[in-house]
Amino acid sequence: MGVTSHVMDFETASAADLKVVGAWAYAEHPTTEVLCLSFEPLNPSMTGAALTWYPPPALDAPMEDWNRWREVNGELHALLKDESAMFVSHGDFERAIWHHIMVPVFGFPPIPNKRWNDTMAIAAQKQLPLELDMLGRALGLRHEKDKEGRALTISLSKPNKKTGMLDRRPETLARVYQYCESDIGEEREALDRLGWLQPGERRVWLLDQKINQRGIKIDRRYVLACQKIVDEATVPLAKEFEEITGGLAFTQRDRIMGWLEKEGVHLPDLTKATIAGVLGGTVDDSDDVAEDDGSETWEITLPEHVKRALQIRQLVGSAAIKKLDRMAVCTNSDGRARGLLQYHGAGPGRWAGRILQPQNFPRPTDAVRGKSVDLIVGTLMTGDWEYTEMILGPAVEAVAGGLRHALIAEKGHTFVSGDFSTIEARIVLALAGQKDKIELFRRADSGERLPNGLKIDAYNDMGALIYGDPTFDRKKPEWQEQGQIAKNTVLGCGFGMGHAKFHSRYCAHQPVEFAKDVIDTYRNDWAPTVPDLWKGLEAAALRTVQTRQPHEAYGVTYALEGGWMTARLPSTRKLYYWNPQLVKRLMPWQDRNGADVWRECWTYQARKMGQIKTIDAYGGLLTENVVQGLARDLLVAAMFRLEENGFPLVLTVHDEAVAEPMGSSVDEKAFREIMIEGTAWSREIGLPVNSETWVGDRYRK
DNA sequence: CGGCAATGCGCC
């Protein structure tokens, strides 16, 4: 990226909370002010050449202050004028401040995304922590964080408690400038070690920036109406809960558990499934929900007051409704929320969600399932919780189920969306060369029927094998439960899940032998080439670490590069594993004599819950990474085609893309064709791609 | 009071 790159870092102060509202709403907030901007060339021969720009001094300031300011101001303008000059930031904060403050307030020219690089994106792509100081620690940088400077800078956003004044004294600001320049040092050091994005990914990042900056419209009126419903419906129930439990709030999970014990009720947890189980209502498994099948109606008689308390928790305990608060504050003045997606936030390259986390909206709940979006929105829009309960059902649950409808298309635009059907299961089978099952999916996609008239269906195919009945039909009411088992087998067993996990997760009320049979059926009969895929990838990767030479299996090439293990996918993109190490590990199974099994394995380090964790790289995991990575690349390929063909994207959710084209009549068929076109590599491995699409003016499932 | 870790719960 050349010698003319400069690292840039702003320090700002604001009454807005950056973590809550995100960079774009923060930058636009009327109280947000730039304290300073440090910039420094990347050229190593110019280390220490950082300059710090700050807003112009007061009109009556001494001439020397003005002269000093003019010098830096001139340097910055000259830099911007040189179109070959590039800029580096950590995250999108600098771009947001530049757009909302430097351009309109201080008259600087806009900086197009093409002139930016992002160290956070690079760290993400190389599987390292995203936050700068943890990134530094992971890379073993010796740069010491200026904690005092940081604390001081943060304190400048708050008025002095006694005087009510904001501290902007010259000596205070001088300390902030010093901190800002030190921050840049850390970023530069990190960049030296990271290098740049791998080939092909810069254009993905540019697309990501376009989508994030385009934002998505939030229906503010709807959000406010939903908040009103939640508030008013919750008040009486919270009070009742408090009375029953002797002063507890329904959010206090641990204390509720304690209280239940005291009342003689022993539950393993307070998950949705468990509560539904003891309350006698079965967990409603809609066709496309793969979880919760382990739950069942437990033979427990509950005291009435305990039952009522659990009911209340079930009714109002949805954490998802907190998204309403975020939605209400994170939008820009044009009503759009920006910066909701983090490029490469997840290991194999998927996006992660930010701010209001648009990737985990609750799926339709009982209260709203099967009802039209118009009815749901029309009802909630009244803000009347009693009316809502009359039309839809429990108010909080109805709001939770309708949360995703708060995302709307701009006036004069329409949403069109599609996902990839069962894409991960298909990629596993295609990669493994399980041709008969791939053919099965292909025939199912084209709506073909069996000789007995039944539509071809992968889950039925699996069910027929598990239950030894060729007429197996999961749509028949009496086979509903078995249908779920079959579905979970197809979807869940591709990455080496063992019988114990399958049992506890999907069929806890069956004997464990049943789970064993299911796992065996998948591995030995339904998809016998898939375990070979696990073994093949595991062996190739292990040999690579052992010999330090590249090894290939199933079109995936493992190699050691710098401090990373890389996996080059059939799509040519590489996955990164930081700091691979050989280790001996005890396997979670015994040999036929019942003896422990030890093996040479390798580990790598990855970010997990804000920490660096050491992860064992076994075959099932490597397979999953490869498969998820390929699913992501398939989506990215479709995203480029969509963007180029008049479908501007506003959101992606792993295997789903949402666009917001102009006009009210949208070519849904064209959208679908683009989605299922596939790529050279997907055709090479014979992957059948299918997509279900919808069109509407509100986000939905 | 704020930072941090652990846990729960939502989605793919």
Next chain:
DNA sequence: AAACGGCGCATTGCCG
């Protein structure tokens, strides 16, 4: 012979 994984956010509870 054979280990599902990936996320973010809210809350709680502990620590200083």
